[in-house]
Amino acid sequence: MQRFATGSKRWWLLIALGFFAFMTNLDGSIVNIAIPIMAKNLDVSASRMEWTVSLYLIVLSALLLPFGKLGDRIGKRRIFKWGTGTFVVGSLMAGINLGFNFLMVGRMVQAIGGAMTLANTYGIVISTFALAERGRAMGVVSTFVALGGVAGPSLGGLILAHFSWPMIFLINVPIGVVALGISLWSMDNGEPQPGTYDKWGMLLQATAIASGFWGLNLAQQSGFGDPVVLATFALAIISLAAFLIFENHQETPLLPMSIFRVRIFTLGVLTVFFIFMVQFFSTVLMPFYLEDARGLTPGAAGTLLSLYPLMMVFFAPFGGWLADKWQVPAVALLGSLLIAAGSIVGAFLKLDAPLMVYIISTLLIGIGSGLFQSPIGDVVMSVVPKDQLGIAGSFNALARNLGMVSGTAVATTVLFGTMSQLAGSRVTTYPTNHPEYFITGLQIAMLVAAGLALLGAIAIGLTIKPWQVHEKN
Numbered sequence: 202m203q204r205f206a207t208g209s210k211r212w213w214l215l216i217a218l219g220f221f222a223f224m225t226n227l228d229g230s231i232v233n234i235a236i237p238i239m240a241k242n243l244d245v246s247a248s249r250m251e252w253t254v255s256l257y258l259i260v261l262s263a264l265l266l267p268f269g270k271l272g273d274r275i276g277k278r279r280i281f282k283w284g285t286g287t288f289v290v291g292s293l294m295a296g297i298n299l300g301f302n303f304l305m306v307g308r309m310v311q312a313i314g315g316a317m318t319l320a321n322t323y324g325i326v327i328s329t330f331a332l333a334e335r336g337r338a339m340g341v342v343s344t345f346v347a348l349g350g351v352a353g354p355s356l357g358g359l360i361l362a363h364f365s366w367p368m369i370f371l372i373n374v375p376i377g378v379v380a381l382g383i384s385l386w387s388m389d390n391g392e393p394q395p396g397t398y399d400k401w402g403m404l405l406q407a408t409a410i411a412s413g414f415w416g417l418n419l420a421q422q423s424g425f426g427d428p429v430v431l432a433t434f435a436l437a438i439i440s441l442a443a444f445l446i447f448e449n450h451q452e453t454p455l456l457p458m459s460i461f462r463v464r465i466f467t468l469g470v471l472t473v474f475f476i477f478m479v480q481f482f483s484t485v486l487m488p489f490y491l492e493d494a495r496g497l498t499p500g501a502a503g504t505l506l507s508l509y510p511l512m513m514v515f516f517a518p519f520g521g522w523l524a525d526k527w528q529v530p531a532v533a534l535l536g537s538l539l540i541a542a543g544s545i546v547g548a549f550l551k552l553d554a555p556l557m558v559y560i561i562s563t564l565l566i567g568i569g570s571g572l573f574q575s576p577i578g579d580v581v582m583s584v585v586p587k588d589q590l591g592i593a594g595s596f597n598a599l600a601r602n603l604g605m606v607s608g609t610a611v612a613t614t615v616l617f618g619t620m621s622q623l624a625g626s627r628v629t630t631y632p633t634n635h636p637e638y639f640i641t642g643l644q645i646a647m648l649v650a651a652g653l654a655l656l657g658a659i660a661i662g663l664t665i666k667p668w669q670v671h672e673k674n
Contacts, residue, residue, distance in 0.1 A: 211329050214387040215338055218322050219345035220380040221285055224373050225315035226349025228292075229258050229605070231357040235366045242366065243301045250301075251418075253308050259414045260312035261319070262602045263407040269320035269595020270399070270455050277321035277328070277591050278388040284317025285384055289377035296370035307370070319598045324590035325388075327582045333525065339582075340521020343574030344514060346601070352510050358503060402455035405444035410599075413437035417610045425614075456596065460589055465530075465667050468660045469581035470600040472533065475657030476573055477604025479540055482612040482650040483509065483547070483566055486643055489616075490559070493631040494552055494639055505559065512567025513574070521575035529583075530664045532576040537661055539569025541654035547647035551640055562647075580664060584671055615649055616642040 232239075232254050240250040272280040291310030294303065322342060330338040360368050416433035423430055448454040461467045491502035523532045543565030549558055578597070585593040619642035620628040624635065632638045 210387040213383050214329060215326070215341055217285075217380045217383040217387065218281075218325060218342050220376060220383075221281075221288065221315075221318040222322055222342055223345040223349040224376065225261070225288065225319050226346055227353055227356065228311060228315065228370075228373070229254070229261070229349075229353070229602075231353035231369055232257075235357055235361055235369055238361065239304075239366050242298075243304070245301050253304060255414070255418045256305060257308045257312045257315075258602065258606060259411050260309055261316050262414060262599060262606075263410045264313060264316035265320045265595040265599045265602070266406055266455055266592065267403045268317045269324070269591040269593075269598075270403075272321040272324060272591030272595075273588055274591075277324045277594075278384075280317050280591075281321045281325060282381070282384050282388060284314045284321075285377060285381040286314070287317060288314030289374055289381060290314070292370045292373035292377060296367040296374070298367050311370075320595035321591055323578055323582045323594035323597060326578075327590055327594075328587070337518070337521045337525060337575075339524070339578040340518045340575035343521075343578050344517035344571070346574065348510055348514060399448075399451055399453060399455040402444060402448055402451065405440050405447060406455060409437050409440035409444055412440060414606055417606055420610065420614075456592060457589065460585060460593060460596075463584050465584045465664045465671060466581055466593065468664045469577060469584075470597055472537065472657045472661040473577055473581065473597060473600045474604045474607075475653050475660065476537060476540060476570075476577075477601050478608035478611065479544060479650045479654045479657070480566070480570055481605050481608030482544070482646060483563070485609050485612045486616060486646055487559070487563070489631060489639065490550060490643060493633075494636055494643075495556075505556070505563070508560065508563045509567045509570075512564055513571040516568045516571025517574045520572035523572070524576040524579055528665065528668065529576045529579050530661055530668045533573050533580060533661045534658055534665070536569040536571070536573030536576075537654055537658035539565050539572065541569075541651050541658060543567075543569060544647050544651035544654055548644045548651065550643060550647070552636055577661070580661070580668070611649070612646050615646040618642075619645050 236250045236253075239253070240246060243250070268280055268284070288311055291307050291312070291314055294307030294310055297303070297307075323339075326338050326342055357369060360372065412433050416430050416437060419427065419433060420430045425431075444456075445458075448456055449458055487506060488502060491497045491505055497505070520532055520536065543562045546558065546562040546565060550562070551558075581597045582590065582593055616639075617628055620632055620638040623638045623641060624632065628638070
């Protein structure tokens with residue numbers, strides 16, 4: 202029988218996990234708001250500076266599965282502690298301001314450390330907390346994860362209002378050092394497991410993920426019909442196919458295909474992908490609506506945008522509490538349905554609509570996201586064998602990152618594609634002379650988001666009966 206941690210150390214461990222879950226997700230979005238300032242300061246184009254964001258997400262996503270597998274091999278806590286130190290060093294390098302190239306190296310080091318921590322966070326929670334406390338523990342970590350994903354623009358703006366851009370990275374250093382100290386004090390290294398490491402599998406999946414993300418990034422600039430974009434997607438598909446074939450013939454594969462025979466796990470990560478796509482529709486589109494379409498000041502828009510993360514913070518612990526008391530997938534289903542409802546309300550936004558329409562939409566999406574975060578982690582992680590917790594956690598994190606990137610790409614494609622069709626020519630920015638084009642694009646995008654949220658709700662709904670069997674066993 203598995204033995205779980207007792208005493209206060211496990212809660213300190215949870216704080217360290219939460220800090221790094223927040224920082225590693227935050228650093229995927231916080232740089233966006235500083236790109237114009239950084240580009241001017243470092244004398245590079247804004248489009249080139251965008252790669253500081255893209256490179257971080259590509260490296261982070263490509264290394265999640267390898268570090269999850271390595272955590273299963275040599276200890277999830279050991280890899281997490283190495284990752285905390287690596288992330289702090291990368292943050293320091295990125296904030297020193299020694300030029301664009303050194304900044305990019307720092308971002309790569311940050312991403313490596315971030316992948317080491319994120320890949321093993323949920324596995325550590327599952328192996329540390331007994332079932333009676335797991336919902337609350339998942340609620341804490343999931344709140345930090347979600348906040349990191351959506352708080353970047355508002356927190357970045359606050360930092361830039363008082364400091365120069367390097368502080369966006371340097372603020373991680375003291376927080377990271379404290380979290381590293383807590384990690385060293387509260388965690389052992391875990392038990393190493395025998396086995397070999399699948400180097401070819403690691404290379405193939407990294408190529409598939411990196412080329413796929415790169416293709417999405419290029420497509421937003423050049424369009425999906427561009428030959429370079431098509432070639433990049435072709436490389437991603439070929440690499441993915443080769444990876445799946447290769448893994449089926451490995452004795453110790455990087456990603457055991459048997460894990461997808463666990464129906465609850467497969468449907469759970471599919472739900473994660475859909476719901477994180479939807480969350481990033483709002484993150485990407487609503488600043489345009491409030492500032493450009495409605496003409497609000499950045500301060501007023503920022504206040505309204507903060508409703509989303511605030512609702513998430515307040516309701517994620519409640520979702521964890523409900524998950525401990527009620528059927529876990531049912532709580533995630535409730536959250537998914539609220540997100541779908543909020544997206545439908547968002548489809549009624551207009552130039553002259555009362556701001557209450559935006560507020561109701563945001564409240565529903567924020568509350569739904571908060572309720573969703575805690576139980577979905579429990580659904581995904583509680584049904585896999587103990588020796589696969591690392592790879593399960595890293596695949597869950599990968600599904601989350603894929604959802605974020607795909608949500609951004611699909612939201613902007615629907616928005617600008619609709620505006621371009623209405624204008625009869627390619628539109629790449631807010632159409633000041635024809636705001637009605639933007640409103641139509643926004644409404645269609647929010648309906649697409651609602652459809653994706655309902656797909657997520659269907660997927661998680663299909664786990665309710667299997668979960669009942671799992672609980673009995």
